[in-house]
Amino acid sequence: MTPADSPALGQPERRKEALVGTDTTRERILSLIASAGPITAAALADKLGLTSAAVRRHLGALIEDGLIADHDMPNAVDRGRGRPARSFVATSVGQRTLQADYSEVAREAVSYLRDRGDLTEFVKAHEARFVASIAGAVDPDAPMAERVEALSEALAEQGYATSVRPGPGGHTLQLCQGHCPVQEIAQAAPEWCESEARAFSSVLNVHVQRLSTLAQGAHVCTTTIPLTPALKEG
Template sequence: MNQEMDVSTRKVILTMLKTQGSLTVSDMAKQLGITEMAVRRHLNTLERDGLIEAKLVRQAMGRPTNLYSLTEQADELFPKKYHHLTLDLLGELVSEAGEQQVDRLFERRKERMVNRYEEQMQGKPLEERVKTLAEIQNSNGYMVDWNTTNEGHYVINEHNCPISQVANQYNHACQCELMMFKSLLNANVERTECLVKGGIKCSYTIQEKDK
């Protein structure tokens, strides 16, 4: 129970900093109705996790004090509706230029990503390329794991899709991801499950190209 209360209090602190801006320990203690020592304990945890940062400021009277504020990392904890804007803009593009133009955008995005990452794949055996691709996708928010099958093939599983709202409406985004995998891995890649099509993950089976 105490641990749940601690987590809840830290969420309240993050919300206070989001809605009110920078605050001192004293400000937070008064609003929360707890001691400054208790507030500092929560702040230590949040600072350790990279969610808040402190700035020492001088006061008209008395000693300098720390002002706490959110980091960029913490800002990602709060809801974002970027996909609504993206879908609106893509919808306008379809109206103006047709759906083929949207497909071209996804193709160009795929090409940029291949150009960005292909150097990391050069000279590596397939297993290392699979591992590297999994790390790249993880860094982009796809929550990836990978493994080797009994047949000697490789499987990449993506448990999250940051662009799912867009891909639901514009399926070419999924096709471009498959093409990107094939290009970066220089291998045979088959998608066996897809989040957008009702699966619980996006799953890809990978094997060496036929000699």
């Protein structure tokens, strides 16, 4: 995979304005690529109820603007042509177009808290509020797969672009976040991602493992969750 940003990286706000202001379908496609990518044009068409031709036209524009990039998926085959299918992921520029405009203020706030020695307490307080905001959506007695789906839906309501996928071997699930509304904070404070993983663990009542994060440059945050764990104690 080479999801490198295209030229003119200094203009994400211009791209965002053009994207949102002129074509909501294109914005929906970008959002779905961010949450479910790597994803093929055929899969996008199926999920959005569009023709393949319409999707490919939007994909071309998104690639030209540097918002998405090709992703190699050796096992994916274009059913119509029998050749490897092109799959797409959101670039870091594409991810930024889905974010709110508070990024610079957020980074400054994190820096200020770190300098004052208050960042750790702030992250802990946020973690407690975050757990409280999503815990009610998850039934602790439900099968793990249902808990993870419920968590994914709760996160989506808070602005995270989430999806759930089977993990390798069929013994785990992967909770994927293709968009994070607090990515700028997480980039300035890695403690934020660690806190988020602890919150997931608390709500699901199981140890989870973060494999990748948007804040560290991946195209998606991936958290692995075992399907048949022993419950945590204490």
